Amino acid sequence: MTAITVRPARRLAGGTAAGLGVAVLYLSLIVLIPLAAVVWRSADQGPGYFWRSVTTPDAWAALTLTIGASALVALINLVMGTAIAWVLVRDRFPGRRVLDTIIDLPFALPTIVAGLVLLALYGPQSPLGINLAYSRAGVVLALMFVTLPFVVRTVQPVLLELDTEMEQAAASLGAGPFQTFRRVILPNLIPAMLSGTALAFTRAISEFGSTVLISGNLPFKTQVAAVNIFSQIEGDNTTGAAAISTVLLVVALVALISLDVLQRWGSRRG
Amino acid sequence: MAKHALRLVAVAYVLFLLVLPVILIVWRTFGDGLGPFVEALTSPSALHAFKVTVTVAGWAVVANTVFGVLTAILLVRHRFPGKRLLGAFIDLPMAVSPVVVGLALILVYGRFAPFGGLLESWGIQVIFSTPGMVLATVFVALPLVVRAIVPVLEELGDEQEQAAHTLGASRLQAFIRITLPGIRWALGYGIVLCLARSLGEYGAVAVVSGRLVDQTQTLTLFVEERFQNFDQPAAFAAATALALIAVVTLLLTKLLRPKDRIDGN
Amino acid sequence: MAIEVRDVNKSFGTTPVLHDVSLDVAAGSLTALLGPSGGGKSTLLRVIAGLERPDTGTVRISGVDATRLSPQRRNVGFVFQHYAAFKHLTVFRNVAYGLEIRKRPKDEIRKRVMELLELVHLEKLADRYPSQLSGGQRQRMALARALAVEPQVLLLDEPFGALDAQVRKELRTWLRRLHDEVHVTTVFVTHDQEEAIEVADTIVVLAGGEVVQAGSPAEVYDNPANPFVMRFLGPVTEIDGNLVRPHDIEISPDPVEGGSPAVVSRVVRLGFEVRVEVEIGGQDAWVQVTREQADRLGLGPGDAVHLRPIPGARSLALAL
Numbered sequence: 001m002t003a004i005t006v007r008p009a010r011r012l013a014g015g016t017a018a019g020l021g022v023a024v025l026y027l028s029l030i031v032l033i034p035l036a037a038v039v040w041r042s043a044d045q046g047p048g049y050f051w052r053s054v055t056t057p058d059a060w061a062a063l064t065l066t067i068g069a070s071a072l073v074a075l076i077n078l079v080m081g082t083a084i085a086w087v088l089v090r091d092r093f094p095g096r097r098v099l100d101t102i103i104d105l106p107f108a109l110p111t112i113v114a115g116l117v118l119l120a121l122y123g124p125q126s127p128l129g130i131n132l133a134y135s136r137a138g139v140v141l142a143l144m145f146v147t148l149p150f151v152v153r154t155v156q157p158v159l160l161e162l163d164t165e166m167e168q169a170a171a172s173l174g175a176g177p178f179q180t181f182r183r184v185i186l187p188n189l190i191p192a193m194l195s196g197t198a199l200a201f202t203r204a205i206s207e208f209g210s211t212v213l214i215s216g217n218l219p220f221k222t223q224v225a226a227v228n229i230f231s232q233i234e235g236d237n238t239t240g241a242a243a244i245s246t247v248l249l250v251v252a253l254v255a256l257i258s259l260d261v262l263q264r265w266g267s268r269r270g
Numbered sequence: 271m272a273k274h275a276l277r278l279v280a281v282a283y284v285l286f287l288l289v290l291p292v293i294l295i296v297w298r299t300f301g302d303g304l305g306p307f308v309e310a311l312t313s314p315s316a317l318h319a320f321k322v323t324v325t326v327a328g329w330a331v332v333a334n335t336v337f338g339v340l341t342a343i344l345l346v347r348h349r350f351p352g353k354r355l356l357g358a359f360i361d362l363p364m365a366v367s368p369v370v371v372g373l374a375l376i377l378v379y380g381r382f383a384p385f386g387g388l389l390e391s392w393g394i395q396v397i398f399s400t401p402g403m404v405l406a407t408v409f410v411a412l413p414l415v416v417r418a419i420v421p422v423l424e425e426l427g428d429e430q431e432q433a434a435h436t437l438g439a440s441r442l443q444a445f446i447r448i449t450l451p452g453i454r455w456a457l458g459y460g461i462v463l464c465l466a467r468s469l470g471e472y473g474a475v476a477v478v479s480g481r482l483v484d485q486t487q488t489l490t491l492f493v494e495e496r497f498q499n500f501d502q503p504a505a506f507a508a509a510t511a512l513a514l515i516a517v518v519t520l521l522l523t524k525l526l527r528p529k530d531r532i533d534g535n
Numbered sequence: 536m537a538i539e540v541r542d543v544n545k546s547f548g549t550t551p552v553l554h555d556v557s558l559d560v561a562a563g564s565l566t567a568l569l570g571p572s573g574g575g576k577s578t579l580l581r582v583i584a585g586l587e588r589p590d591t592g593t594v595r596i597s598g599v600d601a602t603r604l605s606p607q608r609r610n611v612g613f614v615f616q617h618y619a620a621f622k623h624l625t626v627f628r629n630v631a632y633g634l635e636i637r638k639r640p641k642d643e644i645r646k647r648v649m650e651l652l653e654l655v656h657l658e659k660l661a662d663r664y665p666s667q668l669s670g671g672q673r674q675r676m677a678l679a680r681a682l683a684v685e686p687q688v689l690l691l692d693e694p695f696g697a698l699d700a701q702v703r704k705e706l707r708t709w710l711r712r713l714h715d716e717v718h719v720t721t722v723f724v725t726h727d728q729e730e731a732i733e734v735a736d737t738i739v740v741l742a743g744g745e746v747v748q749a750g751s752p753a754e755v756y757d758n759p760a761n762p763f764v765m766r767f768l769g770p771v772t773e774i775d776g777n778l779v780r781p782h783d784i785e786i787s788p789d790p791v792e793g794g795s796p797a798v799v800s801r802v803v804r805l806g807f808e809v810r811v812e813v814e815i816g817g818q819d820a821w822v823q824v825t826r827e828q829a830d831r832l833g834l835g836p837g838d839a840v841h842l843r844p845i846p847g848a849r850s851l852a853l854a855l
Contacts, residue, residue, distance in 0.1 A: 015441070016348040020356075023341045027359055030409055034374030035366065041377055080283050087280040091273060099281065101524050105288050108516040108523075110470030110490045111368075113509045116497065117291035120298065127294070145287055206367030208473035209490070213497065226369045226473065233373055233477060242377070245370040252365040429619035432586055433677075435606040436613040437633035437684060447632075451623040
């Protein structure tokens with residue numbers, strides 16, 4: 001038997017502190033300090049300048065287009081995403097697993113490539129004869145592409161876990177399929193649906209690469225906020241760029257906090 | 271009946287939005303055979319873009335993997351105040367526009383910025399150079415490895431590690447022999463996600479790199495620049511290469527996805 | 536003394552779990568920490584193992600102060616309720632783990648591991664993975680693994696809790712026999728009094744984070760320190776404000792000295808035993824008699840009888 005050597009044990013707290021320190025340092029240097037710098041810079045020349053930067057005709061147009069289009073796209077993919085999740089979970093047909101795998105394509109494909117492929121099929125050289133280049137519809141199309149998986153992937157696991165006995169009980173009590181869906185299934189899906197929609201929205205307002213090619217970046221018409229910020233940076237108007245960026249960050253933050261609040265409210269009821 | 275209609279709608283949506291556009295590009299790329307494709311991708315600019323992309327993505331994946339494993343263990347196995355805040359900060363990159371990422375890094379690491387000036391005086395150029403591109407890529411892909419590992423770590427529980435401790439293993443030994451093997455599929459999944467994201471990053475790198483052709487041009491920047499210069503074949507070829515990488519990524523993640531794996535063998 | 540615990544206090548956050556706990560475990564003994572769930576037994580075991588740190592108090596193992604030592608340095612074997620098997624290693628490599636950490640030569644490892652696998656009758660399954668074993672086999676593997684590094688003390692945390700009743704009973708007997716062969720100081724945690732009585736040399740009753748009583752199974756059963764221990768260790772019934780064991784009650788149709796009158800409400804035949812339920816002094820109680828006694832007395836519902844505790848049997852007055 002080995003003798004016990006009396007050596008003090010390493011304090012748990014010490015190891016935790018070191019690891020935490022490293023993690024926080026990494027995060028600070030790469031994420032936190034740079035983001036803080038953006039907000040800081042946006043206030044660089046006072047609130048008046050901030051407001052003016054944000055309300056210049058092109059910036060304002062870009063922001064309203066972005067938020068409007070993102071909201072629209074979020075809603076579209078809310079409906080379509082739920083439908084797709086339903087089909088993936090509840091339906092059986094050849095190629096279903098392929099469909100399930102393809103859904104994640106927007107997560108894997110670089111945004112610029114997404115923009116390019118959409119332009120090929122829905123631009124000037126479209127074999128389908130649909131030309132959405134230089135139009136707002138093109139922007140909406142690009143945003144639909146990149147946000148497609150969000151609602152699907154939040155709703156799918158909930159649907160999978162849903163207890164079919166609930167539906168059977170409803171049926172035994174006389175409820176038809178639509179009623180069952182509306183009263184039994186849908187309420188259970190709503191938190192996941194909202195969650196996916198909020199994520200889709202925040203993704204859409206941030207989108208850059210996929211809109212660049214198809215929209216033509218026409219200011220006042222098809223230029224999204226991210227592209228506007230990009231042109232401000234190129235034009236050395238860093239304060240203006242920072243101001244618009246801060247607006248985007250705040251909108252994203254509000255969306256995510258509302259989501260968190262909604263989820264907590266939802267889980268308290270459920 | 272409704273079932274079939276729904277199925278049709280869902281499939282058609284995905285088909286026309288996702289599948290057909292990609293197939294069209296691949297079709298157009300290989301329309302004249304394999305030759306032009308290979309030629310376009312082996313031009314000096316293209317090869318250089320490949321090299322830059324792989325270098326930048328490689329560093330980013332290594333950094334985020336180390337950070338990811340460390341932070342996942344911190345979040346799951348340790349107690350400390352502010353854990354939720356840390357979790358929220360880790361998720362922050364998901365909500366930030368790539369262009370804003372670029373701007374943020376310029377403001378801190380640009381030549382006339384506090385850190386950037388300091389680093390310049392040491393001979394390290396961050397913005398308009400590889401380090402800046404690595405930082406931007408690290409930023410956008412930051413949460414991916416952490417988030418892949420955390421649920422598996424939680425599910426594994428720490429009893430195996432405690433057992434290892436009672437058998438005399440030091441914390442490092444237990445980590446290497448017990449923890450890492452336990453999370454290997456989730457870790458693989460996270461690394462693949464991180465790699466795919468890093469290879470495909472466009473916006474943040476566009477801002478931070480200055481898009482200097484043959485110097486700081488990644489493959490994604492190459493696609494855009496060639497297209498804007500009316501060199502469709504090169505743009506399409508690179509886009510197809512990236513699309514193929516994306517498909518491989520999808521298949522790999524399907525294989526590695528933690529939910530479908532029974533841990534063990 | 537193999538283990539000496541002195542004045543250990545432990546709280547999780549604001550919840551106190553162990554309160555001034557002191558106990559001695561003799562070398563080579565087999566001790567059970569017995570008590571209801573949440574009573575602190577597992578926590579105490581983990582404090583001894585070094586998996587938890589006490590807020591105050593000391594732990595000495597084989598005469599050495601181990602309070603500040605990490606689990607790696609204490610040389611205790613620990614067996615978990617849910618086995619904590621290394622899922623990615625074969626049975627052989629699981630058992631060999633501690634030896635590999637200590638960098639023993641390969642032949643030595645092979646010899647020792649096979650020895651232990653034979654001891655726990657798993658030698659034919661050495662190349663299997665834990666997922667291919669039954670619960671009982673996994674637990675035997677866990678035991679072999681803990682024993683491989685020759686610990687000074689073996690600690691088992693509800694080792695049979697995750698197994699079904701039949702396997703549990705088999706492993707109980709098996710543990711006792713193993714201990715007789717190997718003679719390692721062993722402490723195990725259980726909430727099952729039958730298990731504790733059957734297996735252990737010494738029982739320590741822990742409830743509400745405190746040691747309530749410690750002694751041999753007979754002592755704890757026959758001379759419980761308080762009503763809680765009496766109730767926990769075996770069946771009890773109440774007669775005249777005293778707690779008595781139902782099998783320690785004389786029941787007769789005629790008045791007896793020191794007896795109390797009662798009325799039979801029900802007679803239940805449970806195989807070998809017969810349970811006679813009575814109403815006495817306005818309350819319900821029951822008496823355990825053998826089949827032979829029941830036949831001899833010929834009791835039925837409504838019969839008037841007289842009960843008294845068997846002379847010499849332990850009864851505890853209940854505070855009113």
